[in-house]
Amino acid sequence: MITFMSLVAGYGRAGDILRGVDFSAAEGSITCVVGPNGAGKSTVLKACSGLLRPRSGRVLLGDEEIGGLSPAQILRRGVVQVPQHHGLFPALTVRENVLLGAYVNRRERERNRRRYEEITGVFPLIAERAGDRAASLSGGQRRIVEFARALMLRPKVVLLDEPTLGLDPKACARLADSISTLNREGVTVLMVEQNVRFGLTLADDAVVMEGGRVLHTGPADALLADPDMGRLFFGGAPSRREAS
Template identity: 40%
Template sequence: MLEVRDLQVRYGAIRAVHGVSLEAADGELVALLGANGAGKSSTLMCIAGALKAAGGSIRLGAEDVTGASPEAKVRKGVATVPETRDVFPDLTVEENLTLGAYIRRADTNGVREDREKMLTLFPRLAERSAQPAGTLSGGEQQMLVIARAMMSRPKLLLLDEPSLGLAPVVVDQIFEMIAALKQSGLTILLVEQNVAKALSVADRAYVMRLGAIAASGSAAEIGAATDLSALYLGG
């Protein structure tokens, strides 16, 4: 589904990501772990098309999409949930969901059916479907941006720090929903600092440090690594 080879990302003269290679098979949930500033979000945003690659390649299936725009990648089946948790605050929950299907707007019946599916999967959103999204709690807004991303019917979902700033009980709910999405057969690349939660749902994981991959393996192998702290912090 996703193959990244020797990816490089720069911010001017600063090289944030250098030589990152990773892959995710169809239906697999892959976690990208690392300390703050390791280059995880830059890698994810480059895959999504929000940042330009300074080198390397990104392939979806057999197609090279390295230079494709974010909209082009959405049309090719990639949906992104950034850590900024942006909603359209003055629009209702239902209207936010509908906007998530903008590339499918001609499919009126399909969009309506998918909106109902999302409200079933996220019952908290169903209870608040007529509320402005700006009145939702942080956890509810996170549910909404994930549900809105799913409205494009993606093949690959990119999740950037979904637990950031949320209470532990809400984090549990978010990861239960991520696990449910995985069970549906969706391919997911998850960037996350909460190692335990990420490894609890992941099939495989990569650990980033200083803009490069420091380790990779199954979720069980990474979780059992006695030098995980050293991999994160370079100790």
């Protein structure tokens, strides 16, 4: 579904952050990108969503080249990014925030209304808190609203940048259910996550990055069971019970 081929990208005079990134996120899968700070994980998502123009290399959505297109063009092709920092409008209601996910199709009011009703069935919180201002929600609830907003355009791919950032363990558990719900809706999920155990437990496939390059790709459960990876990320190999 999403393929990165020899991708090189960076920020102005800071130079290249990504130095030839190659990997794919399979259609219908959850793929988690992990690695130390500064590895280039979030930069990959920005190059995919159009927030950053690649210097060279390719970003493919299926067979179509999307690297270098504008964020609006990529959004219309079905790629939605949920940012690392909370992106809701706190003074707007939950319903208003969700409907903003269809802003590019704002003239299709009846279609958007029907889609909103469908989403309330997927995420009951949306119906329960529809009239409440986003500022009144907990961190985990705000993330769910962001996921609901991402579904308004029936995306093919959702990019999640550090979805557990700032959340407590209970909120993380609810978040895992919500990400699985996104995936069951037929959405391909490409996720960057610092909470490695959370991300790899949830994912089908894993990508390990360091220094702007890909060090490893493979099944997420195999990475969790790898003693070398366990020592790198956890200070010791996780047991199968811990990884489940």
